[in-house]
Amino acid sequence: MAEATGSGGYDLHTHSVFSDGTMRPGEIAREAAELGLAGFALTDHDTVDGWEEAREAARAVGVDFLPGIEITTKHNGRSRHLLGYGIDPAAGELFEALAEVRSSRLGRAREMVRRLSANYAITWDAVVGEEDARTVGRPHIADALVAAGYFADRSTAFAEILHPRSPYYLGTYAIETVEAIRLVNAAGGAAALAHPAAFRQRTPTSARELREIAAAGLWAVELEHPENRADWVPALVETASELGLAVTGSSDYHGAGKPNRLGQHTTAPALVERLRERVATPR
Numbered sequence: 448m449a450e451a452t453g454s455g456g457y458d459l460h461t462h463s464v465f466s467d468g469t470m471r472p473g474e475i476a477r478e479a480a481e482l483g484l485a486g487f488a489l490t491d492h493d494t495v496d497g498w499e500e501a502r503e504a505a506r507a508v509g510v511d512f513l514p515g516i517e518i519t520t521k522h523n524g525r526s527r528h529l530l531g532y533g534i535d536p537a538a539g540e541l542f543e544a545l546a547e548v549r550s551s552r553l554g555r556a557r558e559m560v561r562r563l564s565a566n567y568a569i570t571w572d573a574v575v576g577e578e579d580a581r582t583v584g585r586p587h588i589a590d591a592l593v594a595a596g597y598f599a600d601r602s603t604a605f606a607e608i609l610h611p612r613s614p615y616y617l618g619t620y621a622i623e624t625v626e627a628i629r630l631v632n633a634a635g636g637a638a639a640l641a642h643p644a645a646f647r648q649r650t651p652t653s654a655r656e657l658r659e660i661a662a663a664g665l666w667a668v669e670l671e672h673p674e675n676r677a678d679w680v681p682a683l684v685e686t687a688s689e690l691g692l693a694v695t696g697s698s699d700y701h702g703a704g705k706p707n708r709l710g711q712h713t714t715a716p717a718l719v720e721r722l723r724e725r726v727a728t729p730r
């Protein structure tokens with residue numbers, strides 16, 4: 448079961464500068480150690496490029512590291528994020544699909560910046576800077592708008608002009624959730640459905656959708672997450688239990704990019720041990 452207290456548990460969902468977090472993987476490892484976490488998973492959007500730094504820093508400070516990723520997927524046409532743990536970084540099919548996702552993200556962000564530049568003085572360079580190796584997304588556009596003085600912080604930029612109903616908004620290519628689960632499993636990993644009851648979604652993942660997604664070979668569902676709505680969670684807890692899915696807790700830490708605090712929700716070490724037993728790359 449997931450736990451609400453940080454100390455001694457694992458935070459299974461964090462983002463670094465390799466996607467839209469503001470901390471380096473090594474800084475997350477050091478903060479995890481300071482908080483007394485048993486360990487953490489780095490789950491950058493659509494990339495595993497931060498693993499090496501996270502792994503080395505975790506070893507140096509004596510916390511456990513679990514390699515992970517958060518994949519941009521969709522089910523029934525709606526955006527659904529899928530966490531993959533312990534995947535083999537040499538798995539060709541999965542990484543070809545991820546390269547397509549990242550490349551679509553680049554084109555989409557460029558077009559959003561082009562649209563925005565009609566009314567806001569921002570440039571592509573200000574959005575990607577020198578870090579074009581990271582997975583680019585709306586948070587980086589938000590940061591450029593904040594740096595240019597238009598908005599106080601990321602959240603305000605999202606609320607005002609980066610939300611899906613904004614004229615500046617464009618969707619991006621997403622893998623079908625069930626196909627992404629197949630790819631994660633084929634890569635020796637374990638898949639967890641991220642924040643299925645997040646308040647930002649127009650509708651939560653329904654019990655029926657959770658059954659459809661679980662049938663593809665889902666391992667767990669992230670039911671303890673700062674953005675899950677308390678009134679949407681109970682129906683999913685019941686379905687998860689009926690389907691025999693594991694339940695995880697995590698923070699979705701983005702450093703200064705979101706209010707979520709590292710270790711805000713955690714997962715018990717015993718469940719992480721079971722997870723390690725089923726995956727190809729346990730550390």
Ligand code: AMP
Nearest residue numbers: 467583584585586601602605606704705
């Ligand atoms: P994208 O994948 O480019 O569509 O951007 C989605 C990402 O933006 C999510 O992974 C969140 O980390 C971040 N995000 C979404 N809404 C907000 C918000 N209101 N404030 C800050 N970050 C947000």
Ligand code: FE
Nearest residue numbers: 462467492701
């Ligand atoms: Fe994010």
Ligand code: FE
Nearest residue numbers: 517528641642
């Ligand atoms: Fe997410």
Ligand code: ZN
Nearest residue numbers: 460462517699
């Ligand atoms: Zn996330």
